[in-house]
Amino acid sequence: MLTFDQVSKRYPSGKEALSGISFAMQAGEFAFLTGHSGAGKSTLMKLIIAMERPSTGQILFNGENVNRIAHSRVPYLRRQVGVVFQNHQLLFDRNVYANVALPLEIGGHRPSEIRGRVRAALSKVGLADRENHFPITLSGGEQQRVGIARAVVNRPSLLLADEPTGNLDPDLSRDIMDLFLQFNQVGVTVVIATHDIALVEQLDKRRIELDQGRLRESKWQT
Amino acid sequence: MANLTPSGASISRQSLADRIAAWGRHHRFVSQDALLRLLDTPLAAITTWIVVAIALALPIILYLLLNYAGTLRQDWDGSPRISLYLHSGVDERLAADLTSRLLLRSDVASADLITRQQALLEFEQHSGFGDILNTLPDNPLPALIEISPVATDGGDIRLLVASLQQEDWVEEVIYDADWMLRLFTMLELAERLTLTIGIVLAVGVLLIIGNTIRLTIENRRSEIEVVKLVGGTDGFVRRPFLYLGFWLGLGGALGAWLVVQLSIGYLSGPIERLAQSYRNDFALRFLSIEETCLILIGGSFLGVVAALLSVGQHLSRIQPQ
Incomplete structure (x- = not known):
């Protein structure tokens, strides 16, 4: 469902963030994207949702050529991908419910459907009782969960997470990771960028390792 | 939890009717939300409204005054007139005789005699100086024959004169053609001046509203970024700002409208x-329903145009990082 073919990304500054990346993900797969900070993990994720365009190479997602996607098609691409951001990207002027409902409102769903789906997503991440709270009153871990609820509420086929456990202690990290595993079990393709090697090694999953913009090792899980 | 089961690559499809309904819902919500946000900072909102109101009211008032001046021109039928003031020695009978003789001329279209008595009567009625005339022993006004020439060309008329x-x-x-021409040239000048002022102030309104929207876009930058990240289309992102422009306009x-109505009253x-002193029963009237609608539609239109310009300029710069 997701294919990178000889993808390179060179920034105008001349820095080559990614060079010659090729890999493929099947629908329903779970993969870690690892590497030091600056290895190109974030760039790779940005390429998938067309926040950045590759300098060369080709990216296919659900049969669509992402590197040549028209500007007007980008929103529809992003609706198929749930993204959990390291800095959460929550809106602090609206409550938890409104934050999670945003993708559905953008998608133009019926209010009754929005209500049902937001409640389901919030109870899945264990925040059913917080829907009227404002993000600022929540802990870092809870904010991360709101971000996850928002990422999955639109039932994406692909879930991307950029350092979702970055600032959390090991127990909380494990809880968050379990959440991603649960989504994967019901069929969502999941890619998690992390430098938390200890956590990655606990789970026997495919690992895509980046080193200074190059693919170093890809452990396939069958 | 059944609700969360992903549907894989197939995004839940919506019918056209559903999409239109959602579009309408969003418009309703966004229009209300834009107004509420505007009223959240009442001082800023009112300041902008007042500035826009003054910028719109000035050309409207100038236009109405010009319209009034325009009615003077309509009263004048466009044909030049020649006034012949008769010697004081010419008596009424001779004056009437001269008038009929003038009428026989091929280069005179009409000739009307205004006798000394008629002139006095008119003067009393319209000048307001009737009392002064009464103190004079004699009627000082001469008899007068008003002629319209057949010719319309200035040179031919001058030959007749x-x-x-x-x-x-x-x-x-x-x-009288010379000063009428001068008056009309001045009216035309005033018209163009009003048009110029109107255009300059309309551009001013565009800039004022555009700038307010630019500031709002800056304030809502993070929101715009997040909306773009989770799949908001350009139209979705643009909508709140277009409504803001609409409300400001x-x-x-x-x-x-209020300023103009008050000015008319004043x-x-x-x-x-x-x-009345110019024998004209013209009265300045208040704005009609049609004119009111025109002003409101025009103002809202200017606001939306300003928003479109501002949004086009600033929104594309905001991309999620």
Whole structure:
């Protein structure tokens, strides 16, 4: 469902963030994207949702050529991908419910459907009782969960997470990771960028390792 | 939890009717939300509205005054007139005789005699100096024959004027075309000036509203980024700002309407008296329903145009990082 073919990304500054990346993900797969900070993990994720365009190479997602996607098609691409951001990207002027409902409102769903789906997503991440709270009153871990609820509420086929456990202690990290595993079990393709090697090694999953913009090792899980 | 089961690559499809309904819902929500946000900072909102109102009201008032001046031009039928002031020695019978003789001329279309008594009567009625005339022993006003020439060309008329000046019963010939022309040139100048001022102020309104929207876009930058990240289309992102422009324009137009109506109320008394003194029953009237609608629609339209310009310029720069 997701294919990178000889993808390179060179920034105008001349820095080559990614060079010659090729890999493929099947629908329903779970993969870690690892590497030091600056290895190109974030760039790779940005390429998938067309926040950045590759300098060369080709990216296919659900049969669509992402590197040549028209500007007007980008929103529809992003609706198929749930993204959990390291800095959460929550809106602090609206409550938890409104934050999670945003993708559905953008998608133009019926209010009754929005209500049902937001409640389901919030109870899945264990925040059913917080829907009227404002993000600022929540802990870092809870904010991360709101971000996850928002990422999955639109039932994406692909879930991307950029350092979702970055600032959390090991127990909380494990809880968050379990959440991603649960989504994967019901069929969502999941890619998690992390430098938390200890956590990655606990789970026997495919690992895509980046080193200074190059693919170093890809452990396939069958 | 059944709700969360992903549907894989197939995004839940919506019918066209559903999409239209959602679109309508969003418009309703966003229009209300834009107004509420605007009223959240009442001082800033009112300031912008007042500035827009003044910028719109000024050209409207100028236009109305010009319209009034325009009615003067309509009263004048466009044909030049020549006034022949008769010597004081010419008595009424001779004057009537001269008038009929003038009418026989091929270069005179009409000739009307205004006798000394008629002139006195008119003067008393319209000048307001009737009392002064009463103190005089004698009627000081001369008799007068008003002529419309057949010719419309300035040169031919001047020939007629010259030939009439030769007549020994004529004291003075006054040809009014010169000052009328001057007046109309001035009116035309005033019209163009009003148009210029209107355009300049409309551009000012565009800039004022555009700038307010630019600031709002800056304030809501993080929201715009997040909306773009989770799949908001350009139209979705743009919508709140277009409505903001609409409300700013509409509020400004309402203010302008109020300013204009108040000004008309304040100016109508003196203008009516002025008009009466010129034998004109013109009265400044309040704006009609149609004119009110036109002002409101025009103001809202300006607001939306300003928003479109501002959004086009600033929104594309905001991309999620």
